[in-house]
Amino acid sequence: MDVAGTQREAREQATLLSAFVGSATFWLLITTAVAVLLSFKFPFPDLATSPYLSFGRLRAIHTNGTFYAFASVALSGLAIYVAARSSGAPIYAKPVAWLSLGLFNVAALLGTVTLDLGMSDGSQEYREWLWWVRVILLVAAICSAYVVAGTVANRVERPIYIANWYTLGGFTFTTILWIVALIPTYQIGVGQVSVQAFYMHNAVGMWFTFLALGVTYYALPKLLNRPIYSYSLGVLAFWTNLVFYPIIGAHHYEFSPLPWWLQTLAIVFSVGMLIPVFAGSANLILTARGAWDVVRRSYALPFLAAGIVYYFLGSAQGTFEALRTAQAYWHFTSFTVGHSHATMYGFITFIVFGAVYALLPLATGKQPSTLLTGVHFWFALVGVTLYVLVLAIGGTIQGIDWASGNPFITSVEAAAPFWLARALGGTMMFLSHLLFAYNVYVMIGGKRPTLEPKAQPA
Ligand code: HEM
16 A cells, blocks of 8 residues: 555544444443432432333343443554554455444344333343343444454464454454344243343353453554563463353353253353463463553553453453352342443443543544543543442342341341442443543544654554
């Protein structure tokens, strides 16, 4: 490609990445504003009693929205950008990438509005959006997958960079997962519970985890300016994740009518998950060994480092939580909600923040304020850590109350102060999102370029 062509391509990459990140940020604000209201409804149940603001509708708006309108859109945009940069190839089929972004937004809008009008596909967690809305979502993901695969296929060097292994793996598995979740014959009886176990956990483990690890494998060495610690550890983590993850979802249905052997297998494989988690997090942490000063001075690296630490802690917590003795107490309590935020927020959302701060300025040439980024980091980190800790304690007290046979209201009264503390942690997280949104605005639309823009090497 000639110089003018390279510059045009870099501009188009920057515009596409900006659009994905801008859209994801918009939905982050909407869906977590909803979550703050949700969290205050626990200590103050009479707050906002209109049907449109009821807990049942807003909870599904929050979970589906953070999953598919925020994290999926941000990670798809980042995956496309990483595919192009790491392959040294232009983004393949750009109109399809734009179509993907459009469809993600159509699905998010229709999914949110229909849920708020009380129309949902029932109590199937993370797939409450009506089936035809989820078809639109599926097509959006397939379009992004097509772009990533086509871009990697045009790579300059023969080996596929490890980042793209992960993102391509995520897109491939998720396409299968989302199709299975739509087939009507799988949605009845006990089979529906098995499919739900398969679906809800793999939405996290084979989609967000793969995409987040993929972009980290590109952003981390790039920012540290050194190669990844071990390619082999990365490959080991990739394949063992693929072996163990698909089965573990049934640990959410222990003591249920699901076959006992399936529940036991899910527990054994949950322990097996320690292998990819150890291998993956150690590989990423060792990549930064001896460079902690660089991490401290960067505004993007602390987010990636915190995300990797939460990946390890949240996943190890999940393994422990899967054991039957632990489930006997923690099942159905707020402890699990704390675990969900340790992983989906502490890990996935922090990696999204870090990757955006790492790659968007490289694409657009515009940097955010270091001070505001630092405040964003500390508000988000303190907020989520408070959130996870208080729910761990409150959830344990709830579980002990239930196991002791105390009246249900005793557990509610005991958990109430912890729910209030969770709402305060959540408010800090939301405030940090306002700063993030401002920083994204500066990185996309800021007046003055502060970096040498665009035509940097892959
Ligand atoms: C301001 C930040 C946030 C606040 C205040 C918040 C608050 C909440 C609340 C109150 C619930 C309902 C909990 C319950 O039913 O007991 C919830 C559920 C959930 N949220 Fe968030 N959330 C935030 C950010 C996020 C983000 C960014 C994600 C994902 C990327 C996320 C993923 C989830 C998931 C997966 C659940 C379901 C948890 C479960 O049932 O185990 N949240 N959140």
